[in-house]
Amino acid sequence: MKKIIILLLSFGYLSIFSQSKIIVKNSTDQSPVINATISCNNKIAGKTDASGILIFKTKCKKVEVSANGFQDDDVVVDKVMEVFLTKADPNIKNIQTIVLEDKSDPRALEILKKVNENYKQNSPQSLDSYSFKSYEKISLDLDEDSINAYNSYIANRIDSLKRLPQRPMKAAEKKDSLESVNLMKLLGESKIFLWERASQYLYSKKYGEKINILDNKVAGIKEPIYELMAFRSNRNQIPKEIREENRNLYRFFLTDSIEIEGRQNYVIRFRQVDYKQPVKQRKFNGYLYVDKDTYALKKIESNSKIKSEGSITSIWKPVDNKWFLVKENYKLKMASATFDNDDKSDKNETKEEKEADKKNTKRFGSYAFVTADYFDFQSPIEERSADFKGYTIDVKNSDGKSIDQYRTENLTEREAATYTTIDSLSAKYKLNQRAKALTGLLKGKIRVGMVDFDLARIIGYNKYEHFRFGAGAKLNDKFNRYISPDAYFAYGIYDKDFKYGAGVDIRTTLEKNSFFRAEYFNDVMAAGRFSENLWNFRMKIMNSGVALNNNVFFGHKGFKLSYENDITNALTINVAAKRTQEESMFDYNFKGLGNQFDIASSVITLKYSPNSKNIMTPTGKYTYEQNLPELYLNYEQGYKAFGGDFNFSRFDALFVHNFKTKLGVTGLRLYGGLVTGDAPIWKNFTLNGLGNGREGLNFNLTSYLGFATMAGGKYYNDKFVGAYLTHKLPWYFKSFGKNVSSFDFIYRGTIGDMKNPEFHQFDFKKLDHLYNEVGLEWNNFLSSQFNLGFFYRVGYYNTPKFKDNFAIQFKLKLLGF
Structure with a gap:
């Protein structure tokens, strides 16, 4: 096998080191440049002839091109290369400015159109x-041109330090000084x-x-x-x-x-x-x-x-x-x-002295x-x-x-x-x-030795706890490659109460994502949250503000056993059984039974992501490229037979996709849920309102499934469907800075029903007509890393007051669609 590999590489070398042809032209009039020097690592490969052409052989990846009266350039070595050199005369700038037009050549655009049309066929x-x-x-x-200058500078620097009067130094200071000098010398050699x-x-x-x-x-x-x-x-x-x-x-x-x-x-x-x-x-x-x-x-x-x-x-x-x-x-x-x-630094230097210091400062680009x-x-x-x-x-x-x-x-x-x-x-x-x-x-963790700290648990905000501070830690593969305990705690500023949880993962193999998990928890959560099982870190962060204006919370404490396995690269399954005690943190009575219940249930979650790309690491699976479409399915079944108070079934699903046409890029999220049987309000679905429900400007942060113009915690259904559509217009522009801006049209809609709203004795409304909002989002607002969106409610839930229907949203660009 080794001989075959060597033989294959030999053919590769013959290809790489075969003859190359370079054509050097004047960028102003495309005339040939005669006697242009082609070199690699300061060794001349040859000079161009009267036609501006040189045929040569080289082992270099790149060659430098220089000619009298022109600026130097370089080019990656290929079979045929064409280089356009620019005149070094500064007066040529005025000529070139006239040549440059602020519109593309229609012939070039037609060719590029065909490149895109034929790309899949050529791929x-x-x-x-x-x-x-x-x-x-x-x-x-360092850049190749800077290496000699850097080594010369370091040598002179060391000589000058030796000539300075020796001052008394502690052993640690002397050691650090010597190591600093040695480090600078080493970086000059490698x-x-x-x-x-x-x-x-x-x-x-x-x-x-x-x-x-x-x-x-x-x-x-x-x-x-x-x-x-x-x-x-x-x-x-x-x-x-x-x-x-x-x-x-x-x-x-x-x-x-x-x-x-x-x-x-x-x-x-x-x-x-x-x-x-x-x-x-x-x-x-x-x-x-x-x-x-x-x-x-x-x-x-x-x-x-x-x-x-x-x-x-x-x-x-x-x-x-x-x-x-x-x-x-x-x-x-x-x-x-x-x-x-x-070596000295004086904060009281004059302006002239500071300017002189700048001239003495050496910078080497890396x-x-x-x-x-x-x-x-x-x-x-x-x-x-x-x-x-x-x-x-x-x-x-x-x-x-x-x-x-x-x-x-x-x-x-x-x-x-x-x-x-x-x-x-x-x-x-x-x-x-x-x-x-x-x-x-990359996974939202800070690693310190054998401990990974969860960034998502440091600080949060919701309408029930207000600011929530906490910490979460998990022992990583440095502790044990198969067993990984974890724990967290949090404290709410407004409710003045601690929340906590602990668990352990036990991996069954190091070849793929396959582990058992046991956990105990005592925490609070917004009622009616859509399932986020198997969502990645970025999706969860994007949806973390969905309950920002929802003060309808419930407490839940208990334990859970689960098993997760990647059946294939595309398909993941998680099965779980849990027993919890759940209690409303608001004034509530369900069917005259009170507000505290025992829940015994099982949960099955499936994630299908056929185009995403993964790699197994010592800390688990890492999705290095999340590609759409993706499908998430959850089914929870409640049991009276195992000590629970209710029999119920809860289904929810999320489908995410995007596709590109000549009219732009369209993104689609379709989602919905259904609850059957008896279940308290928090097992039903809130419709993810992000609005504050108060008078004045409605300003909020975007979320993965939220509505900008809908009041938070106002609507609950036992069945619903929703859609989130975005369409990026194929028009890109620059305001200032380096980022490119564009606009997205956005539509969000949802409809559902509640079979027996009278069972839930607290103030809410069911949403049984189509709720619509449309918006325009400015991507990279003013060339920043934020998107600014303007949304307006239309249709059945529209009100006569403009400000009641209007909302402004902010989104961090990094979160994406």
Whole structure:
């Protein structure tokens, strides 16, 4: 097997190191640039001829292009490359400003329209099956041009420190000072961070996608970071620069055509809409190569407005008449490291002294570099169900011992030194612990040693408790890989009462999500809440404000036993049995039986998410890509036979989906519930009103299933259906800042009934007519990370007063649809 892999890689090397052709032109008039120097790592590969062309061989991923009178540029190595150099003369800026028009070339737009229309047909996923491998490398480092300057600066810095008068220092201070200097020296010799991953991708129309991690290695991290393994590119997605919904964010110009490996390609250049004047004489943000025969994307290079701030290049090639991604190269500017030549700091410095200090301050920009090579393409493949079992990502190996078998290029001296350098620093700076803490945040947890603290339990607000403060902790895999106890407590400021709970998870396997759970609780909850079983952290946070203006609460204490299992990657089941004592925290009497009852019940929950992608981690399943549609089903059955006061059945369901058309993106939530038998009001359904029910402006925060114009805690039904529709208009604009704004039309509606409202002796109304509200939501309001929505109630429940029907909503953009 090893010989086969080596043979395959040999073919890969022959492909990578074969001849390349570069064409260098003047960006102003597209004339050839003669004697342009092509180099890699300061070694000259050659110079262009009278036609601006050079044919050369190189092992480099990127080459630099320079010519007298032009600004330097670089390009990712491919079979054929075309580079447009910009004149260095500052007077050319005025000429270029005139050339740049604030509208796209209609010919370019027509080509891009066909690219989108043919994308699915050109995609590998239009095949019945395929497989390929990848080698990816992510690193954090100084820019190549800054490394020598950094090392020179550090050497001079150390010399200057040696010449300073020695002052008395404590042993700890001296040790910290020496370690600081040594750290600066080490970072001059190696990268700051390095991660390598080799993967195998399998696809079948019948069984879906499967990704096998063949090996994984991270500098300084002994244990694999499973969440990091889930990092992936846009290999199955249309690049954002040419998506139809982003069409108004760029201006496109058909500038040329070029032959690559016997195929003709359109060359389209583009720039951002706010890029009306060249920055440092850069005329365009990037370019696209589009295959003329199939309208498939051959190559895209997208740069920041300022070249030094980053670039992204992706290259595709045809295999069996489908276009596979073969190479990616990212360079993204990160934070700058700042060093002050003077050790002193004086708060009483004059303005002139502060300006002088700024001149003495050295800044070195750091960058994130990502390279990926895809190879060993095969189609069709033998489709065996066993190869697709389990979660989307399966980790075959993660100790880094076999990663060299999959490298498509040797590590540089600087990269090889990174493993030695960072590994030596790992223990001192607790890199493993810090990495685990970072991955915990993805799940709403803060990890401290063997304890995970639940962020969602720190603070909350509702109309019954007002502010609710608390803490929740769970012992993680550092304690035990199979057994995980947890506990929480909370205190309500208004009701002045403590709530608490404790439980334990017992896993049956480490291969998938499968565990038993036992728990005890004594808490309060808003009456009529829709089930959130198996919802993820983001959905629960988005719906956390649904009871913000509902003061109808009940207390519940008791115990629960449950079992959860992922039957497949798409299907999860949870079965539970519970015995609770439940009591209204408001004036209530059910059928003359009082307000406190014993409830014995069983609950079955199903979640079906066929397109979501998961990976198993030591802390459990992690959904790294939540894709729609999704379906949630809950069925609770109450029993008198087991000591309960009532026989009842409670059903609820939620279906979530979105779909894209030429008119925009439409999101849909359909949900509903039904209660049969005898059950107190809190086992029925409130209709999720978010309004405060008072005079004045109705302002609230959005929720996953809430109504902006409906008063909270006012309506209860034993049966209902509801719909939440959003439609994103295909019109995008920028006000200021970096974010792009758009508008969503929103419709929310619900209708239901209550069979015997007189059984529930407290002040409420049943909702037995269609309740409608419509709204307009401004996404990225004023280029912020918030959405601002305006809603109005229409139909049966509309009232004569405008302010009674009107509401304003705020939503954090991060929460999404």
